[in-house]
Amino acid sequence: xxxxxxxxxxxxxxxxxxxxxxxxxxxxxxxxxxxxxxxxxxxxxxxxxxxxxxxxxxxxxxxxxxxxxxxxxxxxxxxxxxxxxxxxxxxxxxxxxxxxxxxxxxxxxxxxxxxxxxxxxxxxxxxxxxxxxxxxxxxxxxxxxxxxxxxxxxxxxxxxxxxxxxxxxxxxxxxxxxxxxxxxxxxxxxxxxxxxxxxxxxxxxxxxxxxxxxxxxxxxxxxxxxxxxxxxxxxxxxxxxxxxxxxxxxxxxxxxxxxxxxxxxxxxxxxxxxxxxxxxxxxxxxxxxxxxxxxxxxxxxxxxxxxxxxxxxxxxxxxxxxxxxxxxxxxxxxxxxxxxxxxx
Amino acid sequence: xxxxxxxxxxxxxxxxxxxxxxxxxxxxxxxxxxxxxxxxxxxxxxxxxxxxxxxxxxxxxxxxxxxxxxxxxxxxxxxxxxxxxxxxxxxxxxxxxxxxxxxxxxxxxxxxxxxxxxxxxxxxxxxxxxxxxxxxxxxxxxxxxxxxxxxxxxxxxxxxxxxxxxxxxxxxxxxxxxxxxxxxxxxxxxxxxxxxxxxxxxxxxxxxxxxxxxxxxxxxxxxxxxxxxxxxxxxxxxxxxxxxxxxxx
Ligand code: SF4
Ligand code: SF4
Ligand code: SF4
Ligand code: SF4
Ligand code: SF4
Numbered sequence: 201x202x203x204x205x206x207x208x209x210x211x212x213x214x215x216x217x218x219x220x221x222x223x224x225x226x227x228x229x230x231x232x233x234x235x236x237x238x239x240x241x242x243x244x245x246x247x248x249x250x251x252x253x254x255x256x257x258x259x260x261x262x263x264x265x266x267x268x269x270x271x272x273x274x275x276x277x278x279x280x281x282x283x284x285x286x287x288x289x290x291x292x293x294x295x296x297x298x299x300x301x302x303x304x305x306x307x308x309x310x311x312x313x314x315x316x317x318x319x320x321x322x323x324x325x326x327x328x329x330x331x332x333x334x335x336x337x338x339x340x341x342x343x344x345x346x347x348x349x350x351x352x353x354x355x356x357x358x359x360x361x362x363x364x365x366x367x368x369x370x371x372x373x374x375x376x377x378x379x380x381x382x383x384x385x386x387x388x389x390x391x392x393x394x395x396x397x398x399x400x401x402x403x404x405x406x407x408x409x410x411x412x413x414x415x416x417x418x419x420x421x422x423x424x425x426x427x428x429x430x431x432x433x434x435x436x437x438x439x440x441x442x443x444x445x446x447x448x449x450x451x452x453x454x455x456x457x458x459x460x461x462x463x464x465x466x467x468x469x470x471x472x473x474x475x476x477x478x479x480x481x482x483x484x485x486x487x488x489x490x491x492x493x494x495x496x497x498x499x500x501x502x503x504x505x506x507x508x509x510x511x512x513x514x515x516x517x518x519x520x521x522x523x524x525x526x527x528x529x530x531x532x533x534x535x536x537x538x539x540x541x542x543x544x
Numbered sequence: 545x546x547x548x549x550x551x552x553x554x555x556x557x558x559x560x561x562x563x564x565x566x567x568x569x570x571x572x573x574x575x576x577x578x579x580x581x582x583x584x585x586x587x588x589x590x591x592x593x594x595x596x597x598x599x600x601x602x603x604x605x606x607x608x609x610x611x612x613x614x615x616x617x618x619x620x621x622x623x624x625x626x627x628x629x630x631x632x633x634x635x636x637x638x639x640x641x642x643x644x645x646x647x648x649x650x651x652x653x654x655x656x657x658x659x660x661x662x663x664x665x666x667x668x669x670x671x672x673x674x675x676x677x678x679x680x681x682x683x684x685x686x687x688x689x690x691x692x693x694x695x696x697x698x699x700x701x702x703x704x705x706x707x708x709x710x711x712x713x714x715x716x717x718x719x720x721x722x723x724x725x726x727x728x729x730x731x732x733x734x735x736x737x738x739x740x741x742x743x744x745x746x747x748x749x750x751x752x753x754x755x756x757x758x759x760x761x762x763x764x765x766x767x768x769x770x771x772x773x774x775x776x777x778x779x780x781x782x783x784x785x786x787x788x789x790x791x792x793x
Contacts, residue, residue, distance in 0.1 A: 232718025255716045265714040437761045438754070439709035439730040441719075458693060460574045471714060476706035477756050492756075525713075527721040527730060527765050 204386035204394075205366040205377060207357075212364075216244040218380045219289055223325075226261065227291040228254055238290070247292065249359070252335040253519045257297050257447035258290055259304055262320055263469075269316055269454070270467040282466075285319045289376070292329040296341045296519040298352040300447025301326070305352075306511050307450055316469075325372055328353035332397060333404055338520030340533060342405040343413060346517050348398075360393045408518075409536050416514065419539055420504040424497070428538045433493025435528045440473035442522035442530070443499060448507075448515040449473075474498055500535065548696060551583035551595035552626075553616060555602030555609050556636050556665070561627030561683045562586045562601055568685060575689065578696060597622045597695060600674075603629045603636040603786065604666040617672040622695055625668045626688070628681040632752040633786020635681065636665040640785045665786045676701055681750035681783065684736040703735050705755050708747050712738035720746050726771045728779060731762055750783050 207215055219225050220242045228251040231237040236251040238258055256265075272279045293301075308317035328349055331341075341347040349356050354373030357364045365386055368374050377383050386394075411419065423429075443449040453472040458465035472479060475495050480488040489495045503516040516532070523531040552562055566586050568575065582592035598620035604613055617623055628634030639647050644664065648657040668674050676695050678688050694701035708729040712719070715738055720727035728749035729741065740747055766776055780788075 231716065233723055235718040235722060237716050255718065256713070260716075435761050435764055437707070437730040437765065438756060439707045441709050441713050444710065444713040457690075458697075460578045460689070460693065462578075462693075462697065473706070473710060476704070476710065477754070478705050492761075525719065527719070527769075528761055529768060 203368045203374075204391065205368060205383040206386045206390045207364045207366060207383050209362055209364070211382060213244040214382065215380065216241070216247060216291075218382065219291065219376075222376070222379060223287040223289055225289045225291060226258075231255060241291075249292065249329070251292075253294065253296070253521050253524070255525075256445060257300050257519070257521065258293055259300065259447055259450070261288060261290060261324060262301065262304060263308075263317055263450065263452070263471075265471050267316065267469045268466045269469050272465055272467070274463050274465070281315070283315060283319050285323045287323045287325075289325045289327065291327045292357075293326055293353065294329060294331055294335075294519075295349045296339070296344075296346045296517040297447055298326070298328050298349055299344070299346040299517040300519065302350075302352040303448040303507070303511075303513065303515050303517070304450055306513070325376060326353045326355075327373075328356040330356060330358045332359065332401065336520065336524070338523045338531070338533070339518055340408045340516070340520065341518035343407040343409055343411070344514060344516055344518035345413065346519075347401065347405040358394060358397065360390070360397055363390060363393075365390050365394045409533055409540070411536070411540055413514075416504050416536075417508045419536070419543065420501060422543070423539050426539055426542050428535055428542060429493040429497045431538075432496045432530055432535070433491055435530055436475075436492040436496055437528055438475050438477060438492050438495065439527070440475040441525040441527075443473040443475055444471060445521040445525050447517055447519055447521070448503070449499075451479075474502075496530070547578065547580045548596040548622075549582045549592070549594065550579045550597040550599060551581075551592060551620075552585065552599045553583075553601065553612075554585065555600065555613070555630070555668075556605040557602030557627065557629040557634075559586065559601065561629075561678075561680075564682045564685055565626075565688065571685070571689060575692065579692075593619070595620055597624065599624045599626050600630050600668050601626045603633050604668060604671050605636060605639070605662060607661050607663060610663070610671055613668060613671050622675050623668070623672065624676040624678060624691065624695060625674045626678050627683050628679060628750050628752070628783055630668045631674075631677045631679045632784060633665050633667040633670075634750070634783050637784065637786030638781060640664050641781060667787055670787070677703060679703060679733060679751035680736055684739055686737070687735050703733055703751075706734050707754055708732045708734050708736065708738050708741070708751070710734050711736070712741050712747075715742055717741045721769065724769075726766075726769060726776065730765075748782060749779060752787065753784060 225241055226238050227241045227247045228236045229239045229246055230248050236248055236254045238254050241247055268282050271282055308314040354370045356367040451472045452469045455468050455470060457468055489498055504514055507515040582595050598616045604610060625631040629636055648662055652660050676691050678691050691701050711734050712729055725746055727746040729747040731753050732747050732749045733751045733754050
């Protein structure tokens with residue numbers, strides 16, 4: 201199964217068209233003046249191959265923003281779990297986002313596993329797209345070791361001059377390429393080009409912050425009283441953007457939406473944000489995290505401290521979305537740098 | 545469940561929020577199946593002095609308004625404030641930035657001003673208890689239906705105390721700040737599904753502010769983006785003047 205294929209750029213239009221005919225094809229497209237979003241495409245001209253991380257990560261296909269999970273009829277005492285999935289090819293997923301999907305897979309397959317997520321995931325085929333250079337200055341994928349793919353895809357494409365080299369990682373990926381009937385096995389020349397590019401990448405991507413990856417966990421573990429949380433407290437607006445755009449944030453709320461006949465209704469799961477004030481509020485009005493600084497600290501701990509204890513893995517992919525989206529310019533790189541300074 | 549009788553009332557406003565309800569289309573039929581409308585000036589001529597639910601549009605701006613709203617409160621078991629004028633004072637609150645006498649002579653002229661008594665603009669809850677708030681200028685129809693369902697079941701409804709940005713991000717809009725524009729989304733209460741931004745406009749803050757208005761942080765952002773302070777204060781005041789100093793609902 202493991203093999204390398206080549207696709208010449210001249211054939212890219214044809215490639216996209218054929219992919220779109222097989223099943224729903226989703227790829228990065230331009231959204232607004234400077235942003236990108238994953239959306240359905242049918243032709244190569246819709247696709248932005250050169251894109252910075254999309255506004256929302258591909259997690260929206262695995263756990264949609266609003267997802268009906270139960271439908272009911274009260275009088276009939278009828279309750280039905282809604283298990284919906286759609287066959288999708290997710291094209292052009294950067295390696296940082298592949299890591300994000302891997303994190304979510306861990307969480308949702310942990311017991312008790314989340315059938316809604318798992319059923320969707322089973323029918324999503326992932327074609328990754330490697331970055332040969334940095335997207336922008338917000339990325340920390342070098343530090344987090346996500347500038348290269350560490351699995352989590354069916355096919356991975358690497359752009360090299362006049363062609364793409366495609367790594368086939370799963371049987372599903374192999375079958376899809378078989379159906380397209382247009383890609384050939386990679387020749388020695390293509391493999392040399394690939395190796396050359398990977399070598400160059402070693403120089404381009406360096407840890408963006410002066411710390412070893414394994415030191416991040418102890419750094420955060422000891423940072424509960426750090427002053428940086430006070431200064432973040434002053435700056436943060438609690439808008440929730442940083443968590444909604446994060447590829448590894450998965451918190452949700454479930455809302456009951458009843459019809460006007462007050463009998464039929466549905467339960468809808470909606471993304472929630474730990475940055476909103478009511479998130480940690482309980483009955484009686486007590487709030488476990490009433491302070492904005494404390495809420496931000498919690499967000500960071502959920503990336504660099506707690507998941508490491510539970511899954512032995514950092515839940516920050518280094519995609520830079522949280523810093524990119526923050527109008528208060530709270531920046532993940534600067535936060536970590538300040539913590540390092542404080543510790544000295 | 546016995547259908548509740550519902551009456552609509554308007555105070556100082558443009559009646560645009562009632563118009564929103566009248567314009568619901570098919571959904572209105574479902575609503576009318578669930579309630580018994582006994583008074584709704586924009587769509588019917590019948591009147592009634594008895595009702596379970598009073599839906600109030602508009603702000604309280606005259607001594608007569610105060611008397612009238614108190615009577616309504618005594619009659620109704622449930623009071624719903626409809627639209628920003630009723631829920632936060634809204635546009636009418638701009639009056640509170642000026643001296644009352646100046647406002648009176650500006651509007652009615654030196655001769656007319658003594659015939660019309662006026663008081664500072666108040667939201668409905670600043671005079672009587674309000675059970676449900678439907679924010680927005682105009683109201684966002686799906687939210688009105690949602691709140692009506694809560695009211696008819698007698699369940700408490702609280703507008704989630706989070707920013708419009710939350711909904712805006714879920715709709716995957718490009719942020720206005722990214723486009724070099726400014727937007728009141730981060731300090732405005734969600735619930736409208738980021739209505740304006742979805743259509744390419746900025747948020748004007750029509751739903752009122754989140755509880756924890758982060759003043760220092762907001763000023764910081766304004767400075768960072770080189771936005772003139774009086775411009776933003778003008779935007780704040782446009783909807784929020786009447787309730788600026790109180791605990792937000
Ligand atoms: S995006 Fe920025 S301002 Fe908004 S909650 Fe996150 S850190 Fe705070
Ligand atoms: S914390 Fe920020 S940089 Fe890390 S994965 Fe989340 S959005 Fe990306
Ligand atoms: S963060 Fe790294 S892997 Fe992700 S898009 Fe940017 S350069 Fe690519
Ligand atoms: S456009 Fe406005 S509401 Fe949307 S994220 Fe940006 S600041 Fe928030
Ligand atoms: S986006 Fe802002 S101005 Fe527009 S309806 Fe919502 S709260 Fe009002």
